[in-house]
Structures are given as structure tokens and as C-alpha cells.
Amino acid sequence: MNRTEKAALVETLNKTFTDAAVVVVTHQVGLTVDEVNDLRGKMRAAGARYKVTKNRIARLALKGTEYENLDESFKGPTAIATSEDPVAAAKVAVEFANENEKLTIVGGAIGSKVLDVNAVKALAKLPSLDELRAKLLGMIQTPATRIAGVVQAPAGQVARVIGAYSSKEG
Template sequence: MDRAKKEALVAELHETFETASLVVLTHQQGLTVSEVSDLRAKMREQGAGYKVTKNTLAKIALEGTKFEYLKDQFTGPTAVAFSVDPIAAAKVAAEFEKSAKEKFTIVAGGLDEKTLDAAGVKTLAALPSLDELRGKIVGLLQAPAGKVVGTLAAPAGQLARVFGAYGATAE
């Protein structure tokens, strides 16, 4: 790889680290091309990304970013999963780790300025996503409104039934 390509790759990685809320470092060894393609597709579906990187270039790209503290974690066959959503990349990586067994392992991660170990990334993956939380909040907000409408409609319904019964007996 020539110098211009390396500089472009470092700039792209630096931009990725600048915009991401979550970075998950993984080791992959023995994954087939189809398995990596499958992982990338799953990451894209969730709004995340996945890149296999050279450790030296990744360390240079980390300089001046909020994830600079992860430099020491770049050893061995490292790949980076990242997302703006603080849970998406962790969720996909944790699911993939279960299916890939020995070939793919989560090493560490970073959530903004906080370092996460492998267990921390897996704990983060167990949390509901931002969209799931939004759906729950909307459901909670709509439930009381439905109960209020039901409560207000109940006396009118009872009154209508009383008049109906009175009308039926009067006939």
C-alpha cells in the first residue's frame, strides 16, 4: 500500500472515530470471507460499521479523538466495529461472537470517553436499543390517554345501557 492510500485510510478511520459514539475492538482469526461479509451486512442493517485495520494505522488514526485511550488494545488481528448509536455495534458483535465461537472475540470497547472491557461491551449489548426505548416511551405515553378515554366513556356507556333497559321495559 503506497503512502497516499495509507494517508487516506488514516483520515477515513480518524473521521470514523470522531463521529462514533461506540467503538468495539475485536480479534478475528479464521473467519471466511462470507462470514465477514455477513457480519458487515448485519452491522449495516443496524446502522453500524465494521473494518479490519492495520494496528499501526489505527493507532495513528486514534490520535486526537475521544477514543485515544484504546491505542494499547490494538494488538493481534484486530478489527473495529463502530456506531453512532451507543448500543448497535455492541449488540451485533455480541450476537456474532456467539455464533462464530473461537474465530471472533470481543477484546474491548469505548463508549465516548469510557473504557469498556469485553464483559462491559456484552452488558451494553444486552440493553435495549435506542429505537426500542423510544417505542416503550411512546407506549407508556399512549397508555394513560387510552385509560382516560375509557374512564370517561364508561359512565356514558352505563347511562346508555340504563336508558336502553328502561326503554325496553316501558314498551
């Protein structure tokens, strides 16, 4: 890889760090190509990305981002999971690491807040942004449904009373 290719790679990775709401740093030892492709597919489905990185290039790419504090995490066979959803990358990485001992979580960060392994696992247990939106929408719609039922009930009762009187007189 020549200098221009390295510079382009650093720039691309820097943009990835800049756009990410969360970064999860992992070590992958012995993952097969099929296993990595499976992990990438799960990441894509969740709206996240998974990338094997060279430590030196990753450290250069971290400069100027809010993830500079992760510099020390880049040792050994490193890969990163990133997403704009603060939970998605952590959730998929932790689930995959639980199923496959070849992937271990090293740590991560949300913005400038560095997370240890336990914090990443705790983050993975939280509902995703889409799940939170669905719950919020459900909470908003439930009162509206109840209000509509209450508003319609008196009108229905009045109509039944009028109907009953009209049938008596008839």
C-alpha cells in the first residue's frame, strides 16, 4: 500500500469515526471468512458497520475525532463496529461474541465517553433507537385511541336513546 492509498484509507476511517454515534473495538482471532461475512451481514441488517483495521491507520484516523481516547484500545488483531444508532453496533457485536469465542469485545466509546467491556455489554441490552421509537409511538397512540372511544361513546348512547324513543312512538 503506497502513501496515497494509506492517506485515503485514513481519511475514510476518520469519516467513519466522525459519523459514528458509537464505536465498539473488538479482537478477532481465528474468525473464518464466512464468520466475518456473517457478522458483517448482521451488522448491515442492524444499520451498523464492521471493519477490520490496521492499528496504526486506526490511530491516525482517530485524531481530530471525539474518539481519540480509544487510541490505547488498538493493539492486537483489531476490528471496529460502528453505527449512527448508539446501540446497534454494540448489540450485534455482543450477541456475536456470545455465540463465537473467536470475537472478544475490547471496549468502545460513545462520543468522548470511553466504555469498558461491561459498559459495552450493558449498552447492548438497551433497546435500539427503532425499538424506542416504536414504544414511544405506541404510548402516544394509546391515549388517542382511548380519547376517541370516550368521545364516540356519548354520541352512540344519544343515538340509541333517540332510536329507542322513535321506536316506542312508532
